[in-house]
Amino acid sequence: MSKDDQILEEFTSKEYEHGWTVDIDSDQAPKGLNEDIIRFISAKKEEPQWLLDWRLDAFRVWSKMQEPHWANVTFPSINYQDIIYYSAPKQKVQSKSLDEVDPELLETFKKLGISLEEQKRLTGVAVDAVIDSVSVATTFKDKLGELGIIFCSFSEAVKEHPELVKKYLGSVVPVSDNYYAALNSAVFSDGSFCYIPKGVRCPMELSTYFRINAANTGQFERTLIVAEDNSYVSYLEGCTAPMRDENQLHAAVVEIYVKADAEVKYSTVQNWYPGDKNGKGGIYNLVTKRGICAGNNAKLSWTQVETGSAVTWKYPSCILKGDNSSGEFYSVAVTNNYQQADTGTKMIHIGRNTKSRIVSKGVSAGYSQNSYRGQVYVMKRATGARNFSQCDSLLMGNKCGAHTFPYIDIENKSSMVEHEATTSKIGEDQIFYCTQRGIDEESAVALIVNGYCKEVLNQLPMEFAVEAQKLLALTLEGSVG
C-alpha cells in the first residue's frame, strides 16, 4: 500500500472510530468524505440497502486507488476532503430577478438566442408563474409512457424501477474502472435514467425535456441508458448555455447498454465555466463515458462538442461486443485562453466484423493545450474488424498546443485500421479573403472554424447544431487580432 493510501485509510478509519456521525436532518453534509458521509447521502435519498452497499463498496475501492496523472493536463491536486459531497438542492441561492445576474452572462445568453424564460431558469432566478415547460414536460412524459419508455431522474428510477437499475448499474463502467468513476459511484448525486423497450423507436430527441428538467444535476452526475433489442433513441446531454457553477470538480459517469439491433445516439454540448482569461477558476471536468454494444448489429454513436471547462478529461468509448456492431465517435474540442483538454475515445473490438469510426477535430487558441487521446483495440476474436480514425488539429496563434496520442493494439490479422491526422493553422490568407468580402474578423474565424468542424456538427440534431455553431464562435471570441 502506498503512503498516500495509508494516510487516507488511517484518516477515514479514524473518523469512523470516533463514532463521528452526520445529522440526518441537516441539508448539507460537512466537508470531507468517509463512509458516514456516504450513508448520509444514501439516507437522504432514501435509497435501498443494496445501493448503499454498492456505494460503500465503491468508496472502499476508491480509497485504495490513486489519482491518475497520465493525461496531458496539469492542475493543482484536488483535496477530496475539502469538498462538500451533499447539499440539498433547495439550498441554492436564488436571485430575485435577472437584474441581479452577471451582465456578462446575460450578454452571452443574448448572443446564443436563449429565451428569457430559459435564461431565468439557467441562472436560478425564481420564477413566479409555473414555467410553461412543466406542462410541456408532463405532455412529453405521457407520450413516452405510452410507448413504455422510461425517462426520469436517477433517484426516481431507483425508487420506481429498482430491478432495472440494479441490473445495469456498473455493468458498463465497473466501480473499479478508474479513480473518478469509483468516486462517482460512491457519491453520485443524481442524473438521468433512460430505458427504451424492445422494438420501440423513441419518437423525439430526448433533449427538450432534459434541458427543462435536469440542468442542475450537480457535480457527480450518473446517467444510465438501456436500449433493448431493436430499439432506437437519440439522447442529448447538457445545455448550450454557459452554466456557472461553484463546484470545481465534476466527475460524471455515463453508461449505455445497447442490445441487439438497437441504436443509441448520444450527443453532448458542454460549455461549463472555463475560467477567466488568465486561467483562474473554471471547472475540472473528469468524466467517464462508455457504452457497450452488447448484442449483434448494435450501434452506438457519440457526438461531443466540448468548449467549456478549465480541464477536460473525457473519453467516450464503445465496447463492440456483438458481431457486426458499430461504434462512432465525433468530437469537436475547442480550447482558448488557459484551457486544457485531453479527450478522445476507446474503440474496443471484440465481436466479428465490428466497425468503428473516429472523427476528432481539435481547435486550440490562446495559451491552451488540446490533446486527442484515442485507443483502437482489436481483440483476437474480432475477425474482419474495421476502424477509421481521423484526427485534425487547428491552431490559432502560436502560443497554444495541439497533441495527438493514438494507441492502436491489434490482435487479429484480418482487421483493417486506418489513421489519418492533420495539423493546420488558420491562415491569415483565409481571414483576409473573408474580410475582403466584407466579413469582420471574428465572424471570419467563426466561419472557418465551423467549416472545419462541419463533419462533426452535421451529426448533431438540427436545433442543437445551430446553437453549437454560435457557441464555437463565442468560445473563440477575441482569439484573433
Add this chain to the structure above:
Amino acid sequence: MLKINNLHASIEDKQILNGINLKVKPGEVHAIMGPNGSGKSTLASVLAGREDYEVTEGQADFQGEDLLEMSPEDRARAGVFLAFQYPVEIPGVSTINFMKTALNQVREFRGQETLDAVSFLTFMKEKMKLVEIDQSLLSRSLNEGFSGGEKKRNEIFQMAMLEPKLSILDETDSGLDIDALKIVANGVNKLKKKDNATIVVTHYQRLLDYIVPDYVHVLYNGRIVKSGTKELAQELEAKGYDWIKEEADATTA
C-alpha cells in the same frame, strides 16, 4: 472615385511601391500592366488592405474617404472588391454560405435590409445566370478542389453578388484557357455600369482583347512609368517590356 497620390509601400522592409499616382473615375476601366516584380499585385493588395504590407508614404482617397485608414472589411463594405490571383480554399464552407454571410454584413453596413434565405437565393440565382456559373459549384467547399477556371469564375460571381464600386482584378487571366477567359471577361463586362470602375491588373495583353480598357498604365519598379490608351497595350504585346524599362531607367539615371 479613387485618387492615389504618391503611394509608397513596403513588405518586410523591402520597398515595393515607390510613389504611385492614379485617378480612377466612375465608369472607367484601367489596366495596370508591367513586367514581373514591378509591384502590380502589391498595389492591388495595398488597396484592399492586406496587412502584410506597410504604407510608408502617400494617400489614397476612395469616394472622399481615407482608404488607407479603413479596415479591410470596411473597404469591402464601402465597395472595394479584389478578385484574387490565388483564391483561398476554406474547407467545409460553401460559397453560398460564405456569400450569405458576406452579403448580409455588407448590406447592413450600406444601410440595406439583410436578406433572408429565400430572397438571398432569388438574388443569387439572378447573379448566377449573369456570370454563367453552376449552382453545384457554389454548394461545394469554397475553392476546394476547384480548377483554375472554376476559381476565377467564382471570384467574378462573388463580385456580381457584392456589387462593388471599384473592382480590382488581380491577374484574373492567369491559369485560364481561352474559353474560360472569355466567360470571365464576359461576366466582368456585364457587371460594368456607369457608376462603377474596374482596375485590371495583368501581365499580358490577351485579357484586354475582351475587357477593353479606357486607360493603360505601365508599372515598373513600383512606379507608373507610362500611361496611355488601349493602343499602348497592343504596343507592349508587340514589343515586350524591355523598351519601357530602358526608357524608365534612362530617366531615373
